[in-house]
Amino acid sequence: MTKTKTLLASIVAVAIGGCARPTPERQIVDDAAAALGGADRIAAVRTLVIEGSGTNGNLGQDMTPDATGQTFAVSNYRRAIDVAGARVRIEQTRTPNFTYFQGPQPQKQVLGIDGDVGYNVAANGNATRVPNAAARDRRAEVFHHPLTIVRAALDPAATLSNPRTAGSESVVDVTTSGGLGFTLAIDNGTKLPTRVVSMTDNVNLGDVAIETSFADYQDVSGLKLPARFTTNTDKTTTATLQVSKQAVDADAGDLAAPEAARSATPITGPAPANVTAEVVAKGVWWLAGQSHHSVLVEFSDHLTLIEAPQNDTRALAVIAKARELVPGKPLTHVVNTHHHFDHSGGIRAAVSEGLAVITQKASAAFYQDAVARAHTIAPDALAKNPKPLKLETVDEELDLKDASMTVTLYRIAGSGHGDTILMAYFPRERLLVEADVYTPGGAIAPYAENFLENIKKRNLRVDKIVPIHGAIGPFADLVKAAQGTK
Numbered sequence: 180m181t182k183t184k185t186l187l188a189s190i191v192a193v194a195i196g197g198c199a200r201p202t203p204e205r206q207i208v209d210d211a212a213a214a215l216g217g218a219d220r221i222a223a224v225r226t227l228v229i230e231g232s233g234t235n236g237n238l239g240q241d242m243t244p245d246a247t248g249q250t251f252a253v254s255n256y257r258r259a260i261d262v263a264g265a266r267v268r269i270e271q272t273r274t275p276n277f278t279y280f281q282g283p284q285p286q287k288q289v290l291g292i293d294g295d296v297g298y299n300v301a302a303n304g305n306a307t308r309v310p311n312a313a314a315r316d317r318r319a320e321v322f323h324h325p326l327t328i329v330r331a332a333l334d335p336a337a338t339l340s341n342p343r344t345a346g347s348e349s350v351v352d353v354t355t356s357g358g359l360g361f362t363l364a365i366d367n368g369t370k371l372p373t374r375v376v377s378m379t380d381n382v383n384l385g386d387v388a389i390e391t392s393f394a395d396y397q398d399v400s401g402l403k404l405p406a407r408f409t410t411n412t413d414k415t416t417t418a419t420l421q422v423s424k425q426a427v428d429a430d431a432g433d434l435a436a437p438e439a440a441r442s443a444t445p446i447t448g449p450a451p452a453n454v455t456a457e458v459v460a461k462g463v464w465w466l467a468g469q470s471h472h473s474v475l476v477e478f479s480d481h482l483t484l485i486e487a488p489q490n491d492t493r494a495l496a497v498i499a500k501a502r503e504l505v506p507g508k509p510l511t512h513v514v515n516t517h518h519h520f521d522h523s524g525g526i527r528a529a530v531s532e533g534l535a536v537i538t539q540k541a542s543a544a545f546y547q548d549a550v551a552r553a554h555t556i557a558p559d560a561l562a563k564n565p566k567p568l569k570l571e572t573v574d575e576e577l578d579l580k581d582a583s584m585t586v587t588l589y590r591i592a593g594s595g596h597g598d599t600i601l602m603a604y605f606p607r608e609r610l611l612v613e614a615d616v617y618t619p620g621g622a623i624a625p626y627a628e629n630f631l632e633n634i635k636k637r638n639l640r641v642d643k644i645v646p647i648h649g650a651i652g653p654f655a656d657l658v659k660a661a662q663g664t665k
């Protein structure tokens with residue numbers, strides 16, 4: 180070998196060495212991998228089984244829009260992860276710390292994700308497939324763990340970008356080989372992952388960040404793994420977990436989706452709306468057909484809808500039905516009974532159709548925020564057709580009244596279901612519209628006694644309950660439910 184060739188070889192060697200120096204984004208991932216136990220150790224892990232206890236939040240269903248006091252205590256928690264296969268199965272028991280509409284008894288839950296198939300297993304063993312949107316969230320949740328996200332980030336097929344420093348953390352964006360996007364943050368001192376964030380669409384909240392924070396790292400089979408997890412959805416803590424036991428490469432059990440779920444037709448969106456119309460009295464229609472009903476009210480020169488529930492699909496179909504029933508009068512207002520997500524999920528659609536919203540005053544800020552929020556991940560009717568919010572609020576009582584119709588809205592005081600719930604009283608027709616505080620025909624009626632007290636306190640004369648859930652029923656049935664004799 181000549182001297183020239185030796186020199187050339189040296190330059191090539193230096194150049195290769197230079198190429199091997201990690202980029203800043205790769206350095207963050209490499210640091211995290213080294214802190215967790217090394218890339219080779221991470222790659223060798225087949226399963227992780229985590230046991231513990233914690234809490235689940237009650238997002239969008241608490242006493243007021245800002246309240247966070249309602250939680251489920253989580254016990255017997257077990258999460259089995261097939262690390263390479265990105266399959267997870269969670270078993271847990273949830274016990275509400277509040278007056279829950281399904282009652283106070285603990286509920287066992289089994290939920291999982293296997294590829295594109297998300298599933299739940301009921302207490303009787305029946306497995307059902309969850310909608311694709313929920314399955315996507317579960318696929319993302321698999322990577323809300325230091326081991327799985329760093330393993331995915333080490334994959335040469337992953338894309339790393341946007342390295343940055345934020346306070347005491349270094350942060351990098353990770354797009355997995357499967358196309359899922361995350362933000363990974365590590366501690367600048369220990370280099371251990373501190374949190375993972377992913378974005379998803381929520382019907383009510385629009386674009387939301389789901390963030391899982393990690394703490395209390397412990398040594399497990401040559402790895403550092405966290406023993407404390409806290410998950411926030413937007414601004415609300417939706418889950419906490421304190422690990423009592425975790426094992427690497429223990430028997431994870433069968434993590435394949437049950438056949439009933441695997442072979443079920445994928446659910447790609449909300450169920451098509453089926454809106455039925457039943458005349459309850461002159462100028463009053465009950466718009467039912469599925470789980471959440473609405474009531475249409477005809478005034479002298481306009482129409483008002485009570486409730487735009489669930490989502491765009493339901494709310495837009497109900498609005499169309501209202502306009503079809505009374506084509507000669509404009510539909511101008513929607514009364515929202517309360518902020519709970521299943522009852523407020525169609526409000527943005529109603530705003531997009533030009534309706535003014537009437538709700539209890541403590542929910543005003545909630546609707547201002549709901550209408551202002553970004554819905555870019557899954558643009559909804561309001562995102563496609565932006566309109567300003569027209570909001571009218573009720574404190575304890577408000578009359579909606581003209582020559583042909585009178586409806587009085589009352590706040591239901593002291594209900595265990597919520598502090599801001601409105602009921603709608605029709606004095607002439609002796610009807611009362613309510614949501615959630617009483618479901619005619621329901622198995623249990625934990626809020627009925629308080630509801631009846633509210634009716635008596637107001638001296639309302641009621642013949643029929645026209646519910647947002649369940650069938651129209653006589654007042655006498657409510658009395659029986661409230662007394663626990665039915």
Ligand SMILES: [Zn+2]
Pocket residue numbers: 517519522596597614615
């Ligand atoms: Zn509710």
